[in-house]
Amino acid sequence: MTFSHTQLNYFPGCSLATTAKENNASLIYFLEQFDIGLKEIPDWNCCGSSSTHSIDPGLALALASRNLFLAPDDKPLLIACPGCHLRLGEAKLTLTTNAKKRTRVEQHFGKPFHADLKLMHFFELLAEMSCAGLFKDLTGRLKNLKIASYYGCMLARPPRMNRLPNHHGLIEKTMTALGGDPVQWGFSGICCGTFLSVSRPAIASRLVNRIMKGAIQSGAECIVTACAMCHLNLEIRCAPENRIPVFHFSEILSLARDGKASREWLNRHLIDPVPVLNTRWKM
Amino acid sequence: MDAMILAPESNGKFAGMVEEMSRSNLSRCWHCLCCSGGCPFAQDMDILPNRVIRMVQLGMKQQVLASSAIWLCVGCNTCSMECPNAVDMAAVMDVLRRMAVQENVKIAEPGVLSFHQKVIDSISRYGRTHKLEIMMRYKLSEKDFFSDMDLGLKMLSKRKLDLMPSKVKDRQQVQDLFKLAKDLS
Ligand code: SF4
Ligand code: SF4
Numbered sequence: 001m002t003f004s005h006t007q008l009n010y011f012p013g014c015s016l017a018t019t020a021k022e023n024n025a026s027l028i029y030f031l032e033q034f035d036i037g038l039k040e041i042p043d044w045n046c047c048g049s050s051s052t053h054s055i056d057p058g059l060a061l062a063l064a065s066r067n068l069f070l071a072p073d074d075k076p077l078l079i080a081c082p083g084c085h086l087r088l089g090e091a092k093l094t095l096t097t098n099a100k101k102r103t104r105v106e107q108h109f110g111k112p113f114h115a116d117l118k119l120m121h122f123f124e125l126l127a128e129m130s131c132a133g134l135f136k137d138l139t140g141r142l143k144n145l146k147i148a149s150y151y152g153c154m155l156a157r158p159p160r161m162n163r164l165p166n167h168h169g170l171i172e173k174t175m176t177a178l179g180g181d182p183v184q185w186g187f188s189g190i191c192c193g194t195f196l197s198v199s200r201p202a203i204a205s206r207l208v209n210r211i212m213k214g215a216i217q218s219g220a221e222c223i224v225t226a227c228a229m230c231h232l233n234l235e236i237r238c239a240p241e242n243r244i245p246v247f248h249f250s251e252i253l254s255l256a257r258d259g260k261a262s263r264e265w266l267n268r269h270l271i272d273p274v275p276v277l278n279t280r281w282k283m
Numbered sequence: 284m285d286a287m288i289l290a291p292e293s294n295g296k297f298a299g300m301v302e303e304m305s306r307s308n309l310s311r312c313w314h315c316l317c318c319s320g321g322c323p324f325a326q327d328m329d330i331l332p333n334r335v336i337r338m339v340q341l342g343m344k345q346q347v348l349a350s351s352a353i354w355l356c357v358g359c360n361t362c363s364m365e366c367p368n369a370v371d372m373a374a375v376m377d378v379l380r381r382m383a384v385q386e387n388v389k390i391a392e393p394g395v396l397s398f399h400q401k402v403i404d405s406i407s408r409y410g411r412t413h414k415l416e417i418m419m420r421y422k423l424s425e426k427d428f429f430s431d432m433d434l435g436l437k438m439l440s441k442r443k444l445d446l447m448p449s450k451v452k453d454r455q456q457v458q459d460l461f462k463l464a465k466d467l468s
Contacts, residue, residue, distance in 0.1 A: 108463045
């Protein structure tokens, strides 16, 4: 398979732009190493977020639509946050299937909706990179680091979207290809508690601690997450006795590429990841 | 198990509205409980997700709209992965929350609603979410000044919380989206 992406349009979303800057920076860095440039869509806004979607679906659709109309349709729109990907994907589906809403939105933005705009999740890009053989020089790089792959709710979708591609197992597959050692464990798809972490912290803590304890019991040395919000919840709601380092997928990929990870990224973690990295690499 | 369910209104009007708004066919549900078994929040809910469906079918509008279940549902779609009949539970819960707000029902989890509103306020100000301000405003409205104080300081010291918001430049466009939203719901 030939690989042709050298430039993609990019939607970072609020988490990657703020609390998870290390996720954003490591993702951009990693793709740069493969000559894939990202062009942030100009003046993007919140994707529609779970809070908006929860109580005001009309607003969620309006917010997502502006982003869809801002994105040039010449190249795929890369999205790293699973939440943003779901919200923008749902909006695209609504605009494609509901003529009345589409007409209203088109009238608002004064131009036609490009139904063929491709929304590409970071996982999809990785799968293509892997198929194209871009990782073949990176075998063994993760030195058997034992990894618990954590997807949270990212693989779950509403019924009307359940025929879209699913990337179950992609973290494990990629980590294995790079020389990591993914463990078997029972919590890879258990929700992190999302916004209940703020409004009902006891509930989120219970879930987070089950997940973290599960990872420790499985023999993993660290957790690798696909979602910036999961990453934050796992770090902030974890009891001291259940602490295990949590990496963004993009950080581990960069580590595999270079044998090091930027101190700037690691310093932003609330659970210090340096000791586990020092067992194999000089940080 | 509770005692007998007394159905106040079984002419199907409420169920019909929920079905239409959620674009989900509730008669498909055979009450296998797979959704409730898979839901990470089932133990915190006053009514299990499959029971929410049943009570909607039975027209028990007030009880459903006043439940904590609709607010503790985070829309993670885990239940949809379990459901053999493609019932869109998250969409049903979305509709029920919206109805509860519109009909001024007493909200079982006011803190959850208040948090969502703080997020929306932040989006209306900046077009994006400003986490620090959302947290501060939420804590103020809950009159909860001390829990998570250590955590907040730690997040600030790790620069996880930005003091200044990341913003959309064109604020008028953001305000226009709030107007557009009214025609889309
Ligand atoms: S899993 Fe589906 S069919 Fe089973 S009880 Fe839940 S909604 Fe009904
Ligand atoms: S979508 Fe709601 S009901 Fe379904 S599993 Fe998630 S929290 Fe539970």
